[in-house]
Amino acid sequence: MSRRKVANPLALAVLAELLVEAMHPYEIGRRLQEHGNDRTLKYTRGSLYMVVEQLERAGFVVEQETVRDTQRPERTVYALTEAGRVELYDWLRELVARPRNEYPQFGVALSLISVLPPAEAAALLGERLARLDEQIGEIRETVRKATDDGVMWIFLVEDEYELAVLEAEHRFVTGLAASLREPGYVQAWEQVMGSRS
Template sequence: MAKRRKVANPLALAVLAGLLREPMHPYELGRQLMESGKDRHIKYNRGSLYMVVEQLRKAGFVTERESVRDTQRPERTVYAITDEGRAELHDWMRELVALPRAEYPQFGVALSLLGALEPAEAADLLGRRVEALEAEADKVRADVKDAVDHGVARVLLAEEEYRLALLDAERRFVARLAKSLRHPDHIRISPELIHPGPG
C-alpha cells in the first residue's frame, strides 16, 4: 500500500533527486529537468518549483545552504538535501519502482467512452493514432541510438526503453482494435487478456 507522504507532488521527488547530486538553486533544478527531458513526465512551472522547494524545506527534507549574490542577478538561495530528505527519496523511489499503482491516462478515458463514436469514425481515428505512435516510437529509437553512440549508460536510458515498450504495446493494441471495428464479424478477445504470456 502506498505510503502517505509529507510532500506528495512528483516534482518533489525530482527536486530531491537533483539535490542528491549537488546543492542547487531552484532555477538550476528547473533547467536540469528540462535539459534531461524529465519535464515530459513531471509537470511544473517556475512558481510550482519554488513552492515545492519551500514545502520540502518545511518538511525538513531540504535546507538552505547559502545565499549567492552576483552583479547580474538578485540574491539566490542554494538548497541542499538533508539526511531526512535522502531517506525520503530512497523510500519513495523503492515504493514507486516496486509497487504498481493505478494511473489514469486520458486515452484510457477515451477507450472507456469509445461507444460515443460511430465504429467507422472510431476506426479511422485509431488509425491516425497508430501513425502518430509509430512516428513517436521512431523518434525515441533515434534518440536512444544517438545516446548509446555517445556512450550513455543503459541504466540512464531505462526511461526511454520503457517509453518505447509502451508505445509499441499501445500501437499493437490500437491497430488490433481499429481492425476489429472495421470488421466486427471477426472480433475476438486477445489471448493475452485471458492467458498472459510468460513474464
C-alpha cells in the same frame, strides 16, 4: 501506499538532484533538463520553485546559503536534509517495487468508444496510430543519439520504458481498429445504437 507530505513527482526529482550536491532551484531545473527529466516531468519554473518551498516546509530540504552574483539576482542554495534523504529512498523504492493504478484519459475514451460509429472510431484510431508512429520514431532517435554520444543505458531506461509502452499501445490500437471494422461488430453496433436513436 503511504501518503507523502509532498506528493508531486517533481519533488522526487528535486530530492534526487540535491542528493548529488546543494544547489539553487534554477540550477536544479537546468540539471533536470540536462538529464532529460523534462521529458517525463511536466513543470514550469514557477512550479519548480513551489515544490522546493513545499519540500522546505516538510523538512526535506533546508536553506544552506544565499549567494549574490553581481550579474544575477540573489539565489538561495538548498541542501538535502537527512529526512529528505530518507524520503527520497523510501519513495523511490515504493515507486519501483509497487505498481500503481493510473487513470490515463485514453482508458476513459476506450471505456466509452462504443458510443462512436465503428467506422469513425476506427478512423480516429488510425489517426492515433500515426501519432504513435511519430512518438516512437522520436524516442528511437533520442535513444540512438544519446547512445552514440556515450550516454550509459541506465540514463535511458525511462525512454526505453516509454518506447515499450507506446509500442504495446500501437499493437493494441492496431488490433482494436481492425476489430471495429469487422462486419459482426458493425452489425451489432447498428442494432444497439440504432435502437437508441
